[in-house]
Amino acid sequence: MSSIDIFFEPESIAIIGASRVPGEIGYEILKNVKRSFKGQIYPINPEVTEIENLTTYNSISSIEKPIDLAIIITNAKEVSSNLTECTKNDVKAVIIVSSGFSDKLLTKLDEQIKNIRKSHKMRIMGPNSLGLYCNTLDMLYLPKERLKRPEEGYISFITQSGAIGATLMDLASGEGIGINKFIALGNNIDVNEIEMLEYLGNDMQTRCIAMYIESTQHGKELIEHAKKIIKNKPIIILKAGKGERGAIAAEAHSHHHVSLSKIYSAAFEQAGIIEAKSTDELFNYAKSLANQPILKNNKIGILTNAGGFGVLAVDETVKLGLELPEFAKETIRSLKLIPSHISKENPLDIGGDATADRYQLALNGMLRDKSISGIVCIALLQTPTLEERVINVIRESKLHGKPITVCMTGSDYTKKFATRLEKYGIPVYSTPEKAVGALHVLLKYNKILKKFK
Amino acid sequence: MSSIDIFFEPESIAIIGASRVPGEIGYEILKNVKRSFKGQIYPINPEVTEIENLTTYNSISSIEKPIDLAIIITNAKEVSSNLTECTKNDVKAVIIVSSGFSDKLLTKLDEQIKNIRKSHKMRIMGPNSLGLYCNTLDMLYLPKERLKRPEEGYISFITQSGAIGATLMDLASGEGIGINKFIALGNNIDVNEIEMLEYLGNDMQTRCIAMYIESTQHGKELIEHAKKIIKNKPIIILKAGKGERGAIAAEAHSHHHVSLSKIYSAAFEQAGIIEAKSTDELFNYAKSLANQPILKNNKIGILTNAGGFGVLAVDETVKLGLELPEFAKETIRSLKLIPSHISKENPLDIGGDATADRYQLALNGMLRDKSISGIVCIALLQTPTLEERVINVIRESKLHGKPITVCMTGSDYTKKFATRLEKYGIPVYSTPEKAVGALHVLLKYNKILKKFK
Numbered sequence: 001m002s003s004i005d006i007f008f009e010p011e012s013i014a015i016i017g018a019s020r021v022p023g024e025i026g027y028e029i030l031k032n033v034k035r036s037f038k039g040q041i042y043p044i045n046p047e048v049t050e051i052e053n054l055t056t057y058n059s060i061s062s063i064e065k066p067i068d069l070a071i072i073i074t075n076a077k078e079v080s081s082n083l084t085e086c087t088k089n090d091v092k093a094v095i096i097v098s099s100g101f102s103d104k105l106l107t108k109l110d111e112q113i114k115n116i117r118k119s120h121k122m123r124i125m126g127p128n129s130l131g132l133y134c135n136t137l138d139m140l141y142l143p144k145e146r147l148k149r150p151e152e153g154y155i156s157f158i159t160q161s162g163a164i165g166a167t168l169m170d171l172a173s174g175e176g177i178g179i180n181k182f183i184a185l186g187n188n189i190d191v192n193e194i195e196m197l198e199y200l201g202n203d204m205q206t207r208c209i210a211m212y213i214e215s216t217q218h219g220k221e222l223i224e225h226a227k228k229i230i231k232n233k234p235i236i237i238l239k240a241g242k243g244e245r246g247a248i249a250a251e252a253h254s255h256h257h258v259s260l261s262k263i264y265s266a267a268f269e270q271a272g273i274i275e276a277k278s279t280d281e282l283f284n285y286a287k288s289l290a291n292q293p294i295l296k297n298n299k300i301g302i303l304t305n306a307g308g309f310g311v312l313a314v315d316e317t318v319k320l321g322l323e324l325p326e327f328a329k330e331t332i333r334s335l336k337l338i339p340s341h342i343s344k345e346n347p348l349d350i351g352g353d354a355t356a357d358r359y360q361l362a363l364n365g366m367l368r369d370k371s372i373s374g375i376v377c378i379a380l381l382q383t384p385t386l387e388e389r390v391i392n393v394i395r396e397s398k399l400h401g402k403p404i405t406v407c408m409t410g411s412d413y414t415k416k417f418a419t420r421l422e423k424y425g426i427p428v429y430s431t432p433e434k435a436v437g438a439l440h441v442l443l444k445y446n447k448i449l450k451k452f453k
Numbered sequence: 454m455s456s457i458d459i460f461f462e463p464e465s466i467a468i469i470g471a472s473r474v475p476g477e478i479g480y481e482i483l484k485n486v487k488r489s490f491k492g493q494i495y496p497i498n499p500e501v502t503e504i505e506n507l508t509t510y511n512s513i514s515s516i517e518k519p520i521d522l523a524i525i526i527t528n529a530k531e532v533s534s535n536l537t538e539c540t541k542n543d544v545k546a547v548i549i550v551s552s553g554f555s556d557k558l559l560t561k562l563d564e565q566i567k568n569i570r571k572s573h574k575m576r577i578m579g580p581n582s583l584g585l586y587c588n589t590l591d592m593l594y595l596p597k598e599r600l601k602r603p604e605e606g607y608i609s610f611i612t613q614s615g616a617i618g619a620t621l622m623d624l625a626s627g628e629g630i631g632i633n634k635f636i637a638l639g640n641n642i643d644v645n646e647i648e649m650l651e652y653l654g655n656d657m658q659t660r661c662i663a664m665y666i667e668s669t670q671h672g673k674e675l676i677e678h679a680k681k682i683i684k685n686k687p688i689i690i691l692k693a694g695k696g697e698r699g700a701i702a703a704e705a706h707s708h709h710h711v712s713l714s715k716i717y718s719a720a721f722e723q724a725g726i727i728e729a730k731s732t733d734e735l736f737n738y739a740k741s742l743a744n745q746p747i748l749k750n751n752k753i754g755i756l757t758n759a760g761g762f763g764v765l766a767v768d769e770t771v772k773l774g775l776e777l778p779e780f781a782k783e784t785i786r787s788l789k790l791i792p793s794h795i796s797k798e799n800p801l802d803i804g805g806d807a808t809a810d811r812y813q814l815a816l817n818g819m820l821r822d823k824s825i826s827g828i829v830c831i832a833l834l835q836t837p838t839l840e841e842r843v844i845n846v847i848r849e850s851k852l853h854g855k856p857i858t859v860c861m862t863g864s865d866y867t868k869k870f871a872t873r874l875e876k877y878g879i880p881v882y883s884t885p886e887k888a889v890g891a892l893h894v895l896l897k898y899n900k901i902l903k904k905f906k
Contacts, residue, residue: 023837023838024837025837028837099805100792100794100804102794141837142835142836142837143835143837145866146834146835146836146837146863146866146867147835147863147866148863148864148865148866159761160761161759161760161761161762161764162761162805163758163759163760163761163762163805163833164759164761164762164765166833166835167759167833167835167862167863167867168862170835170862170863170864170867171862171863171864171883173864174863174864174865174868175864212761214761214764240761240764240765240768241764241768242768242771242772278884278886279765279862279884279885279886280883280884280886280887305616306614306616306617306620307614307616308612308613308614308615308616308617308665308667308693309614309616309617311614311667311693311694312617312693312732315693315694315695318695319695341553341555351553352552352615352616380616380619380620381599382595382596382599382600382619382620382623383595383599384476384477384478384481384594384595384596384599385476409620409621409623409624409732410599410600410601410620410623410624410627411601411623411624411626411627411628412601412627413598413599413600413601414599414620414623415627430624430733431731431732431733432732433731433732433733434733
């Protein structure tokens with residue numbers, strides 16, 4: 001068991017700076033921990049006797065029971081003495097949520113944390129950390145009414161920006177995409193992105209690691225660890241702070257020097273890490289990588305009930321170096337129940353009047369066709385002939401073991417069904433270009449697997 | 454008055470092939486026309502006496518009153534005789550929705566339409582046309598329950614793919630984005646994209662023309678007309694059928710030869726047309742171009758309550774050649790009420806605990822700063838300290854006449870407020886990169902205006 005495990009599986013949590021005022025961070029964290037965490041909770045606040053029916057304590061030392069994890073939410077100036085108290089009481093791990101440190105105060109804290117680590121086993125995350133989120137511990141201060149919590153899934157997320165991580169989690173929840181663990185590091189004075197990466201690499205529940213980083217001081221370790229991890233699960237990273245001014249902004253934000261983006265890109269490639277070029281790509285690729293099998297080769301099939309979308313999908317296919325092989329004769333034969341005016345070729349446009357039955361015929365044919373390794377399925381649900389049953393038809397295609405990504409474009413009606421597919425682990429995108437890109441990234445990962453075998 | 458006007462302002466509409474069976478195109482169109490259109494409606498169906506409380510007619514000739522517009526929804530084989538009947542009864546305009554034509558049948562129809570046009574004033578859209586949508590006439594067959602209808606806005610859309618147009622309209626409706634006119638041409642044997650472009654160019658209600666095309670046989674006219682129109686309103690085009698296979702798919706879909714994408718790109722530039730590289734860009738740029746003033750120069754300001762998002766926005770700013778000038782001294786002075794640990798520089802990160810008041814101070818300062826021509830405003834609404842009032846604060850910034858684009862990322866809670874801003878004409882994006890791109894396109898249009906002055 002590594003010293004990181006305790007962050008995710010504590011048996012007791014002390015909340016230093018717990019508050020009874022709704023809207024305050026010390027209240028929101030307590031409320032969310034209480035709702036999610038089944039172990040012992042010790043709110044620390046010398047001014048009140050209870051918060052949300054939990055007895056409060058004056059200080060860490062007054063608890064007199066072992067504390068696995070302490071969350072510090074106090075004023076920046078008080079953090080140092082809070083930390084000292086934690087070391088005296090054998091707290092195993094600390095997350096410092098507090099922010100608003102002056103440069104001077106941050107330098108002092110940095111020194112203190114490094115000194116603590118010389119003589120104590122206590123591990124420390126933060127400061128400026130948004131903390132953790134997983135199925136058994138939600139310590140985010142962002143209210144549930146404003147930021148939806150996702151169902152349990154296979155993507156885990158390490159982020160140097162709490163805001164980016166949290167809002168992407170919100171976005172994921174809205175679309176029905178599952179998240180496993182969320183880690184917002186803040187300043188990584190002690191616990192850093194490498195240790196978290198290693199932890200998630202060994203975590204059986206995590207199938208895809210997504211990261212947002214602005215800089216790292218541990219480039220070599222990142223490459224070393226990634227090379228091992230990517231044999232078991234893909235790593236996808238969005239590196240920010242690329243532009244000159246971006247570098248300055250990133251520096252102000254994370255108090256680290258930011259190296260050039262090209263060096264990072266080269267390092268990522270060397271390590272078998274998939275680099276996302278934008279927030280959109282990070283999000284869109286992660287949900288495909290976490291839920292779909294690899295794409296064996298560049299031969300794919302496109303199925304659509306809308307000609308124009310098919311054309312756009314083919315454009316993207318060509319752009320990304322994917323190919324659209326001809327259907328096997330057997331496949332064409334299996335499509336004979338599809339009206340004769342529809343040409344039985346790849347891309348397969350089954351017409352604006354397509355039904356769920358026609359989708360089923362087409363999907364079954366394409367899934368059995370050995371010349372096709374993966375499918376982009378475009379389904380415009382707005383046409384009056386297409387029954388809701390098409391969702392089950394698409395869902396069942398998962399059983400064939402070939403990767404599939406879906407394009408559905410629209411508002412309420414369409415999104416309701418897209419969410420249902422996402423819950424079954426089939427990634428849905430609002431444009432054909434994104435659906436093709438999400439299939440292509442599964443080939444990219446396959447190539448990485450082969451390279452690092 | 455051009456011969457195109459009658460499509461949008463008919464006083465009477467005949468629906469040839471009206472049906473009383475819900476789910477059938479002939480029923481869905483009738484239902485939507487009846488709901489939206491205030492003039493006279495003549496359903497034509499010799500087998501029933503009424504549909505949805507409207508008296509039906511046996512044929513066009515049995516109506517004995519002038520007919521401005523006829524919509525043909527019959528079987529492909531019947532379309533030819535329907536057309537002939539329309540010419541005999543002085544119908545002014547026809548939209549052929551019917552599809553499923555064999556190559557042979559299409560060639561014959563092509564000939565017939567060209568012959569009709571030699572001797573008649575009757576204008577003909579289609580076949581394979583999804584028809585029109587505007588505030589006073591909704592003739593789409595896609596049910597309202599599946600495809601939301603947008604509020605009236607400033608974007609008008611010409612599309613060679615009905616599906617792409619319709620689903621983007623659905624997407625727009627879901628986000629609160631207004632649409633003015635929607636035209637799905639189908640095969641453009643008579644009425645073509647150039648005439649529609651000219652019509653929208655003269656249409657006072659249209660402020661931005663968005664187009665999806667797979668090919669045009671009228672390249673020179675497109676350039677000529679566009680050059681004039683873009684002096685008054687921007688034109689943005691997504692050209693599909695780029696890849697070799699894309700060209701084949703586009704050909705199969707629209708029965709036209711597809712030229713090379715590079716020739717198109719060069720022509721678009723020559724004509725002052727903004728080219729969208731993806732469905733996403735078409736959508737994201739159009740809502741900015743239709744609702745925001747131009748960006749005078751490349752000097753912008755970034756405001757955020759989330760450091761990481763600020764870094765990503767700066768990256769995109771640098772990538773697109775935009776600049777982040779220093780704030781004027783006066784601006785810095787005006788920000789003195791913002792806590793001292795926040796550095797008063799561009800990009801301005803007002804902290805994770807920012808309130809609506811802090812946004813107001815910052816926005817007012819930046820909007821008055823003469824060194825800044827436009828603003829990207831990032832607002833993460835999930836933080837407990839940020840009040841809903843921030844929406845009004847952002848809305849009021851419109852009064853200053855500087856362009857503004859907004860980034861808000863999240864699910865239900867965030868989207869509710871994003872929709873509200875869209876209704877006020879402030880475009881909202883789910884990633885900082887898109888918000889910066891949407892501001893940048895306003896500079897692009899400004900450069901076009903200068904070039905074609």
